[in-house]
Amino acid sequence: MSRTSRAKNAFTEPPEELIPRVLWHLGRLPGIGPKSAERMLHFLMDAPSTEVLGLADSLRELKERIHRCRQCCAPTEEAICSLCRDPKRDPSIICVVEHPRDLAVIDRAGRFRGHYHVLYGRISPLDGITPEQLTIDHLIDRIRQGTVKEVILATNPTLEGDGTSLYLSSVLGSFGTKITRLARGLPAGSSLEFANSQMLADALEGRREF
């Protein structure tokens, strides 16, 4: 989604005039088309100054204060993020995700209490994204330190996500660390009726004894 949004007007410059410029910027946000952008513009014109300036300032601070955690590369205000500093979390298991938002989703589920590693993308030759542009070298450095017992590859269940996991498993294989990937099958709460052939194939292939 964010890729399509970015592509919306990737090669254009923001307009000079103020109102078209606000609309242009709002329209680049993910999921915001021209109509939503206009609705937001009118909301912002009506809203109290403190509120709009608060939004503007928080966005500015976001770019000025947030950088990558030195350990897991997740966005943070500190040198080392709160997840990596949490003494209750197990540093010997690393869950590798494509994006910070994937980390947020997994962590909110509350079932994983290890550390993370954010790749910032997936290998995608068609988009010109090579392994060097991701944080793979940094992940290798972390594993080379010898304290990591298991790496869980939690890339997205897509062609490119799978390709990235395959690449990682071959690169990390030489360190003797256990490498796993997330299970694939039927999504809980769904109905067989709506399962596509790939979901069914995964569910059959990964079947387990009762």
Place this chain on the structure above:
Amino acid sequence: MSRTSRAKNAFTEPPEELIPRVLWHLGRLPGIGPKSAERMLHFLMDAPSTEVLGLADSLRELKERIHRCRQCCAPTEEAICSLCRDPKRDPSIICVVEHPRDLAVIDRAGRFRGHYHVLYGRISPLDGITPEQLTIDHLIDRIRQGTVKEVILATNPTLEGDGTSLYLSSVLGSFGTKITRLARGLPAGSSLEFANSQMLADALEGRREF
């Protein structure tokens, strides 16, 4: 819509911490729930600094440079807005709307070439909005000058919009200016099947000879 959005957390203060603060501000925008806000946050964290700072600056400028046109009250950067300054537009017809977004909608349709007047709301005793809080006094001043031949009341076709028009027609009636309101009936392109009883009543009442 903007009213509901504003009501979301009208009595809370923005959080101290940066990330929750950005989410809080984004979540106040119309049509943006917690999930969309999080998607935007991650988009903004990924986006180049220039882009996010461009958005922040345009929002700041919006509050600093936009004020109400001295004549029609529409938001503008100048003392008098471009619509009021346009010599091709007819200043003897004023179209009265609730919000700047209504003005934009009507003007985009391209069928009205007169001037506008923005009320900034509608009379709503339940929400504590009285005629004094709208720009009605200013509208009376404009009509008192004697150059206005017709006032088109283009408030929304709702209970409160109709009430506001009724109030305006009684207040403005004494100036001898022609006062009209927008026609009501079936929306073009719709189907009778989906017309509700009020739409049908309006269509019957307003029927015209062939």
